[in-house]
Amino acid sequence: MSTSLFTDHYELTMLAAALRDGTAGRPCVFEVFARRLPEGRRYGVVAGTGRLLDAIEAFRFGGPELELLERGGVVDDATLGWLADYRFTGDVDGYPEGELYFPGSPVLSVRASFGVGVVLETLALSILNHDSAIASAAARMAGAANGRRMIEMGSRRTHEEAAVASARAAYLAGFTATSNLEAARRHGIPTAGTCAHAFTLLHDSEEEAFRAQVDALGAGTTLLVDTYDITAGIKTAVDVAGPELGAVRIDSGDLGVLARQARDQLDALGAKNTRIVVSGDLDEYAIAALRAEPVDAYGVGTSVVTGSGAPTAGMVYKLVEVDGRPVAKRSSHKESRGGRKNALRRHKDTGTALEEVVFPHATTPELGPDDRVLPVPLVRGGQRVDGLDTLAESRERLRAALVSVPWEGLKLSRGEPAIPTTFL
Numbered sequence: 001m002s003t004s005l006f007t008d009h010y011e012l013t014m015l016a017a018a019l020r021d022g023t024a025g026r027p028c029v030f031e032v033f034a035r036r037l038p039e040g041r042r043y044g045v046v047a048g049t050g051r052l053l054d055a056i057e058a059f060r061f062g063g064p065e066l067e068l069l070e071r072g073g074v075v076d077d078a079t080l081g082w083l084a085d086y087r088f089t090g091d092v093d094g095y096p097e098g099e100l101y102f103p104g105s106p107v108l109s110v111r112a113s114f115g116v117g118v119v120l121e122t123l124a125l126s127i128l129n130h131d132s133a134i135a136s137a138a139a140r141m142a143g144a145a146n147g148r149r150m151i152e153m154g155s156r157r158t159h160e161e162a163a164v165a166s167a168r169a170a171y172l173a174g175f176t177a178t179s180n181l182e183a184a185r186r187h188g189i190p191t192a193g194t195c196a197h198a199f200t201l202l203h204d205s206e207e208e209a210f211r212a213q214v215d216a217l218g219a220g221t222t223l224l225v226d227t228y229d230i231t232a233g234i235k236t237a238v239d240v241a242g243p244e245l246g247a248v249r250i251d252s253g254d255l256g257v258l259a260r261q262a263r264d265q266l267d268a269l270g271a272k273n274t275r276i277v278v279s280g281d282l283d284e285y286a287i288a289a290l291r292a293e294p295v296d297a298y299g300v301g302t303s304v305v306t307g308s309g310a311p312t313a314g315m316v317y318k319l320v321e322v323d324g325r326p327v328a329k330r331s332s333h334k335e336s337r338g339g340r341k342n343a344l345r346r347h348k349d350t351g352t353a354l355e356e357v358v359f360p361h362a363t364t365p366e367l368g369p370d371d372r373v374l375p376v377p378l379v380r381g382g383q384r385v386d387g388l389d390t391l392a393e394s395r396e397r398l399r400a401a402l403v404s405v406p407w408e409g410l411k412l413s414r415g416e417p418a419i420p421t422t423f424l
Helices: 009-021 049-058 063-071 077-084 114-118 121-145 160-172 181-187 197-202 206-217 230-241 255-268 284-289 391-403
Strands: 027-034 091-094 108-113 149-152 222-224 247-250 275-279 297-300 315-322 341-347 353-360 376-380 421-423
Touching: 009 077, 009 114, 027 114, 027 121, 049 091, 049 121, 049 376, 063 077, 108 114, 108 121, 114 315, 121 149, 121 160, 121 284, 121 297, 121 315, 121 391, 149 160, 149 275, 160 181, 160 391, 197 206, 197 222, 206 222, 206 230, 222 230, 230 247, 230 255, 247 255, 255 275
Parallel strands: 149 297, 222 247, 247 275, 275 297, 353 421
Antiparallel strands: 027 108, 027 315, 091 108, 091 376, 341 353
């Protein structure tokens, strides 16, 4: 992703004014947090941290970008000169990818001069808001699937770059695979897919289409059986591939009823090990409703790449400290809490989370044997910290975090955040 000029006009306006009056060099702390969770949600999932660190490393203002700013009169010559030498030189702490967050959690803390830190606002929020929204929705879907295979297949329902980011966030949240091959190239995510209805319609008969697919991909492939008549399609699929057919996919209709009928028919035809994959406008509620049905895997598209009704995590990037002095916004319903912060999560000795405690960074509450401090160092002096979690490790972190949530907090129904937040 090119990050040159991935900033906002008003950020550069503030920078230019701060350079003019000499305040751009003042040491500052910016924090990313969400004032509230999306309506009906009980937890959020931090995602996009790895992508953000990559983007910060690549954040530059080259010749073409500077020419555009000059031609448009966006900033003055002094600011252009400052931007030409821009490198992020500050420190960043934050919740690791795969960690849960709640209202007020200090998800990210950026310590730098005002000028160096302020131009990162759009970059940080665009990545964290998008990826955290997708991961939060995907985690609910994966939980509803209760261990069954989940395939992300929403690339055709979003921007081409958002599709890659969405596949990464969904995999972090527990999806098994993606249909997006670019996500596999960039992030090493397993891929899965099968032929669409167009392939069946291309051939003069469904049998010819199935035979061509099996000849090319083997009997272990997945055949899409609902182009015409599902009952006839399943019979044709087993006739062509034999009882070792890998799977059938159903993409329309009453999926619960059709899955039961398909299972009975497959078993009667001797294809007892053939799996049933369902897709078609699934979300976490539809997946939960299918939990008792003989479904082996789910393919999810639009809902996961759009956050299942919550396309943004609602995070904000706020200045909370200047020259070591806490500062805070007091606007009604948009208040912020001043000062650099830290956070810990308290647990029972059984591992169940009890509360999230947000406290001033200069103080440290007494830690119990099962308490865990949440933010970790991410960047020091502009350099990424060594040994940060891989995507696979972040995926495991989220799995463990969800296990710690009280069972009421995993419900899909509306309710309070799964873990209360206390501010000290």
